[in-house]
Amino acid sequence: MIPYGRQDISETDIQAVVSVLRSDFLTQGPAVASFETAVSEYCSVKHAIAVNCATSALHIACLALGVGKDDLVWTSPITFVASANCALYCGAKIDFIDIDPFSYNMSVDSLGKKLALAEKSGRLPKVVIPVHFSGQSCDMAGIYALSQRYGFKIIEDASHAIGGKYRGEPIGNCRYSDITVFSFHPVKIITTGEGGMALTNDAQLARQMELLRSHGITRDVNEMTHESDGPWYYQQIALGFNYRITDIQAALGLSQMKRLDEFVAKRHVIANRYNQKLSHLPVVTPWQISDSYSGMHLYVIRLKLDKINRNRREVFEALRASGIGVNLHYIPVYRQPYYEQLGFKAGHCPEAERYYAEAISLPMYPGITESQQDKVTAALGEAV
Numbered sequence: 001m002i003p004y005g006r007q008d009i010s011e012t013d014i015q016a017v018v019s020v021l022r023s024d025f026l027t028q029g030p031a032v033a034s035f036e037t038a039v040s041e042y043c044s045v046k047h048a049i050a051v052n053c054a055t056s057a058l059h060i061a062c063l064a065l066g067v068g069k070d071d072l073v074w075t076s077p078i079t080f081v082a083s084a085n086c087a088l089y090c091g092a093k094i095d096f097i098d099i100d101p102f103s104y105n106m107s108v109d110s111l112g113k114k115l116a117l118a119e120k121s122g123r124l125p126k127v128v129i130p131v132h133f134s135g136q137s138c139d140m141a142g143i144y145a146l147s148q149r150y151g152f153k154i155i156e157d158a159s160h161a162i163g164g165k166y167r168g169e170p171i172g173n174c175r176y177s178d179i180t181v182f183s184f185h186p187v188k189i190i191t192t193g194e195g196g197m198a199l200t201n202d203a204q205l206a207r208q209m210e211l212l213r214s215h216g217i218t219r220d221v222n223e224m225t226h227e228s229d230g231p232w233y234y235q236q237i238a239l240g241f242n243y244r245i246t247d248i249q250a251a252l253g254l255s256q257m258k259r260l261d262e263f264v265a266k267r268h269v270i271a272n273r274y275n276q277k278l279s280h281l282p283v284v285t286p287w288q289i290s291d292s293y294s295g296m297h298l299y300v301i302r303l304k305l306d307k308i309n310r311n312r313r314e315v316f317e318a319l320r321a322s323g324i325g326v327n328l329h330y331i332p333v334y335r336q337p338y339y340e341q342l343g344f345k346a347g348h349c350p351e352a353e354r355y356y357a358e359a360i361s362l363p364m365y366p367g368i369t370e371s372q373q374d375k376v377t378a379a380l381g382e383a384v
């Protein structure tokens with residue numbers, strides 16, 4: 001089976017991990033800070049907080065922005081469930097903004113309309129979480145302008161997008177947001193096994209997230225309520241978690257950062273090859289916005305079902321039967337039983353549901369060979 005995504009691990013990556021295993025610190029050592037520095041320098045952002053996964057980063061990002069009971073958080077329905085769950089962890093209420101039919105990102109038009117209605121009813125969101133679907137940036141300038149008008153905070157879920165650019169600048173620089181989050185799961189652009197990072201230019205948000213990552217404990221006397229009892233002393237000043245990443249993982253991440261640009265460039269070569277090979281088939285290939293450079297995490301096609309004698313499920317099953325590990329990103333989050341039980345109904349985001357009926361993710365990762373790619377396009381040609 002050709003998988004839809006997979007990691008690319010070099011001998012140098014392995015050596016980087018081995019050297020941490022031979023060192024004094026497996027966790028809370030120097031590799032974490034080195035990894036954070038590498039990512040913050042790459043992204044031109046002031047602060048980076050590495051954690052054990054992007055889900056944790058989204059959680060502490062929401063908490064640092066003060067999301068609490070009965071606050072409102074809005075995100076995209078075409079995302080992984082974690083983009084929405086983080087709001088529920090904080091006791092907040094979640095809602096979904098329909099997608100743009102071309103980029104599949106949160107539609108700024110729909111967001112603007114929903115904000116105007118929400119202002120009338122006095123229920124504006126505290127935080128909006130745009131998701132850079134497949135690695136392509138959302139219209140951040142548009143979302144930022146709305147945030148200025150309506151007073152909400154922004155967390156970019158850039159789990160797909162490290163290495164991508166928006167208007168010529170690295171995704172993660174937080175020019176149009178309060179916090180940006182990356183994921184380092186093995187199918188993503190670079191990996192640490194499990195891992196994530198929260199980036200911000202705001203020193204206070206950074207410090208808050210740092211505290212929440214590690215139990216809410218401080219050893220800084222300036223943050224304590226009274227003088228230290230002695231050299232052993234620490235204080236818990238917030239209700240934090242153990243969301244720390246290990247040095248073993250951070251060393252892998254630091255080593256992978258050296259090949260980030262190469263990974264993304266390779267993904268673009270693969271995407272361009274797919275675009276050519278699929279141009280004569282009844283499918284819609286990914287649409288790229290001119291002022292953005294995608295991280296190209298996913299290569300999603302949409303079937304032109306009116307030109308095909310099969311439904312999506314039949315095409316999907318035929319591809320799987322030919323050894324192509326196609327996947328589907330994503331089921332609209334609010335169609336999950338857990339969310340339906342919260343009151344969400346079919347039809348909530350019509351564009352997202354249309355997308356869901358037609359989408360298939362083809363294999364996309366730096367290590368896929370030309371002959372594997374040819375096998376994918378041949379099988380797809382056959383299937384449609």
Ligand SMILES: *Cc1c(COP(=O)(O)O)cnc(C)c1O
Binds near residue numbers: 079080
């Ligand atoms: C992968 C992913 C996450 C969660 O990442 P983890 O590191 O696995 O917690 C969140 N949001 C999106 C959009 C993702 O693709």
